[in-house]
Amino acid sequence: MAPRPTSSSDALFARNRWAFSVGTLGRDMVYALVSLYLIVFLSEVLNASDSFVWWAGWLILGARLFDAVMDIVMGSIVDNTRSRWGHYKPWITVGALASAVCTLLLFTDLGLPDTSYVIAFALIYLLWGLTWTMNDIPYWALLPALTLDQKQRERIGALAKIFATIGLFSVVVAILPVTSALGDDTRAWFLFTAAVVAIMLAGQLVTLFGVREPRLAVEQPKVTLRGLWRVVTGNDQLLWTAIAMVLFMTGYVTTTSFGVYFFKYAYRDAAMYTPFGAVLGVAQLTGFLVFPLFRRRFSRRTLYTGATTTMVAGYLLFFFSPMDMVWIGAAGLLLFVGQSFVVVLMLVFLTDCIEYGHWKLGNRNAAVTFALQPFINKVGAALGTQIVSVVVVLSGINSAATRDDVTPGGLLMMRMAMLVLPPILIVAGYLIYRAKYRIDEEMYARIVDELAERGQLTKGQGSSNDDR
Template identity: 90%
Template sequence: MASQRDPDATAALFQRNRWAFSVGTLGRDMVYALVSLYLIVFLTEVLDASDTFMWWAGWLILAARLFDAVMDVVMGSVVDNTRSRWGHYKPWIAAGAVASAFCTLLLFTDLGLPDGSYVVAFALIYLLWGLTWTMNDIPYWTLLPALSLDQKQRERIGALAKIFSTVGLFSVVVAIIPVTGALGGDTRAWFLFTAVVVAIMLAGQLVTLLGVREPQLAVEQPKVTLRGLWRVVAGNDQLLWTAIAMVLFMTGYVTTTSFGVYFFKYAYRDEGMYTPFGAVLGVAQLTGFLVFPLFRRRFSRRTLYTAATTAVVAGYVLFFFAPMDMLWIGAAGLLLFTGQSFVVVLMLVFLTDCIEYGHWKLGARNAAVTFALQPFINKVGAAVGTQIVSVVLILSGINSAATPDDVSPQGLLMMRIAMLVLPLVLIVAGYLVYRAKYRIDEQFYARIVGELAERGQLTTDQGIADR
């Protein structure tokens, strides 16, 4: 049993937890990037799915993701109610990792079925993937705020986790086209690539499961009932406003990134440039995560969010008006993704602070239910963003085009507007919601934690459970 009264042991534990938790995000984000960004590419460019299939598949993906997003909150209550020798989180993290790995392999398998049967099978597999991913995702990210009550420590964990997740995401972005191409570019090549990604995810999850030791930060709470779920979510006004702002941001971000392969193939007319462009953006995003703690020491969260949003807006405007020249497009991408990296870390820690706010306001600590809004947000954003892409690919004629020359100028303009103008509007709207409604600043958070400690609802010793 370690204690905060032993500063050296506490510091060592924090570093151990910080790295073991963060390593686990590497493979997870590789899998998530593969499914959220490239499943539609696999369907349209590898399986050569028809417009009819894509129309039905797009709506089924949207429905499955929205249903799964709602189930996130239910899964949060299940995690909060879990009592085991391994804690609230680890049993679900392990089970979800294995189950979602299997479903990921099925998604990138050619089932050899006719369109009608394949739509049904695909919808079922995709729904199962979402549910099993939720089983892992909710407890995994809820583990982050369970590691510390200190805002700066949470920011350090979040920033490092996002560094690893960005390495995972952009390793897929950079590698998927050349590697699958080198393997033949067919369904077998994509399956092999998926198998390697899944193996990396499982290895990273094992590091988290064996390496993280969970502190006891709060007095154990009564189990939350399904009826009580509504009060937990609806009663936390700061959580709801944060969720709205994040959904707007993530929808815009996913829409832009999901068009990447299509932009370089059909508008830029050099699909090979997608890989170096992705590498540059990956470096930009990594740099943003690395320098975030340095900027955080000097500037408030609100100032950083404003500056980051300004950079994102400048990137979108430059990208839209840029000529088909990698120098201009690359500069726009650097602005966009560096700003985006700051926003991602900030929104992550906004959500973690909503846990203590809900505890303070409602009298009960429901960490997993509260933090379930993060994957809920990601899934809603991905669902809407992917459906925008699917519809635009059909209406613009890109999906049915045999070559880039077969896409009309009007079709390319439609893609550019959906890729750059609509996301810009959504991201600015999210920022305005945050500025108008979010009020948990550093001073207010300190007051919340102080009052919870006075009530006896937070532990003052913070012993470490041996699990």
Template identity: 90%
Template sequence: MAARPAPRSPEALFARNRWAFSVGTLGRDMVYALVSLYLIVFITEVLNASDTFVWWAGWLILGARLFDAVMDIVMGSIVDNTRSRWGHYKPWIAAGAVASAACTLLLFTDLGLPDAGYITAFALLYLLWGLTWTMNDIPYWALLPALTLDQKQREKIGALAKIFATIGLFSVVVAILPVTQALGSGTRAWFLFTAAVVAIMVVGQLVTLVGVREPRLSVEQPKVTLRGLWRVVVGNDQLLWTAIAMVLFMTGYVTTTSFGIYFFKYAYRDEGMYTSFGAVLGVAQLTGFLIFPLFRRRFSRRTLYTGATATIVAGYVLFFFAPMNMIWIGIAGLLLFVGQSFVVVLMLVFLTDCIEYGHWKLGNRNAAVTFALQPFINKVGAALGTQIVSVVVVVSGINSAATPDDVTPEGLLMMKLAMLVLPLILIVAGYLIYRAKYRIDEAFYTRIVDELAQRGQLTADPGVSATDHEK
């Protein structure tokens, strides 16, 4: 029998896991940005679909994402119940990455069908994409809280992961128009761009699968039943309030970002400036993720969330009243996305802490089910945001306009209100819910972990991987 390799030091294991996990978000967020932000653009601006198709496509995307969001919770229970030599998470991460890559390519393909046939094919493809993405998304993010119990280490992993995710997201935002235009601007150009993005995702996922060694943090839990699944979600009050606050925030965020190309093409009258603006936003978000750990050393999470929300509010107000000048719009974008980056990291760690809270309150550690609320939140927010955009571009006359001059001032105002005022209301509402209902601060979390350890329900052994225990 071969000797088992000597355990790594906790510090070395943490460093390896932090980087290997974070690199995997690069391509994932490129694919997610492509589908969530630009699928509707591909339909309206590249395929030149009719108002009828755009209308139905919007509702189909909404229905598919809401269905898929519910399936996230079911997938969480499947992952928690998985027992394999590779642990709970890696088999599903691998299968989901390959399957969702194939579906993404098909979504950005001109199927050459009439409206009725294409609507049917689109509905099936989009639903399949959502389900296969769930196969990867749930176990991937559930892996994060399985890497450490330390709040500060989780924040470090989350911040680094979001840095790579932001690079991926804004690489797509900045590159999609110039690259597809260089390739010919048609459906073939978009397919080739999609193929490159998908390839980057697969390579990044391989880094995570090979590089991450999951420590054993808790005793093995009994499998969750469908009846118990409801209790895991509903019985965790902190998880539910966090989810509501995050849905409101993500709906506002996705609505604003999804209007980007339309704003610069029809209101600013220079579509090419969208790429420059995307670069500004990417730098702003990266800056936010980089400076978050510095601010976290001096301020509590609650203080940071309050400051981030105030920054976002200032950005929206400035953007709404700014003249069509890139200096003022750029400053507004910086405020919006620096504040947004802080909220994204905070929401991520709020969810991770809900895992220990649910373990403490309900008696079982259901990490994947609990963390399934993050993709659930993202999908509901993206679904509602995309639907707002699809309805507005039809009702305002933007989709049927041959040129920017064909859009009326009333139509432009409708787009501006949907892009800036409605999201601001939603984001502030999410913050107010957090302030009123969320109570897992640093002291309470320490108490939770101490009590779980006293019960014998936590067995942190950072030098030994979970796969070693499976063997």
């Protein structure tokens, strides 16, 4: 079994749990800004042409898919890093600073004609993705390096997602009223972006100086490119988890990315997007807060089943609801409480795949394995954003001078893409998990015991890599 906690290890766990989790606040603010509102900025603020939005959508898709593949490479670079600060902190620092600059450039009016702007936008977006990867891979790979205990990992993951949710929905709730108060122009959006970036950098400082990484595993040989392929393809549980998560994230991002358009063109009151976002934020926070309570009584599989059922019920209610915030708000509550449970479960499924890969393949490639999480998020966000960009063009939303210019057929197209396609993808991901994922609590405990017997896990969890 994993080493029994001592008072010193408990104190270290508490410190790491909070210092790690605080860092997610600003990171998710930036990620929400780019993944949910970049297309909105282009179409609604810059008033870009249909051709620009069309090409920008495809460029975002291509850049994110390329960047997603680079996540795996970045994972091997992180695993191969040897420094006095460990594997993760040097890359977290460089990635945070570089992605901050690129985020500011994305929300800057460059004043170029369409063709030149498309080229400049493509380069900036590609750089943003690569620099974000420099931060994202080592940041999340740090989580499973903090403890081997499944319950502790769930507690870290739940708290991290609470801070991430606060960050995400702070942007959702604030972006329209704040940018409107600042003038509702490109300058207003740049100032909002600058504030978000500043919060991200402050949170990263908390993680960098607050986290003390314990020594959990014996140092592994550096991974080669040939070995990298084996790490990814040889871990069957990792691959099935990744497929299930991509389907879930594509559905989730597609729904959330349509939010502004739904309230402006279907609900016909864009101002209601802000209180609706607040309701969703409360729902998601509630889910993360109560997850540990439910986890004490129910297995992961039972919780995943319940969460998926809750989300499907929310989609059905949303689709058939009248344009009334009571009904739409109730649907949102169901959707985002269920979503919060799935997000935490997916996170801990991935962390357990690290020990599984270590046990099966002989090497502990934590960053490479956990690189699948941002890979999944980026592929899901890329597909979701592309669905939105295609639909807003084909439905006539982007070219509509007013909300009255969008036809009933165009609105139906948006509603189908927002509320029918996503639950199909989410259920497909759940079915794959049920059929293929097999690392339950008993199997995980057996894996940790065998790794300890092999001498590949250390017993002294109280020491810190920062003390080297």
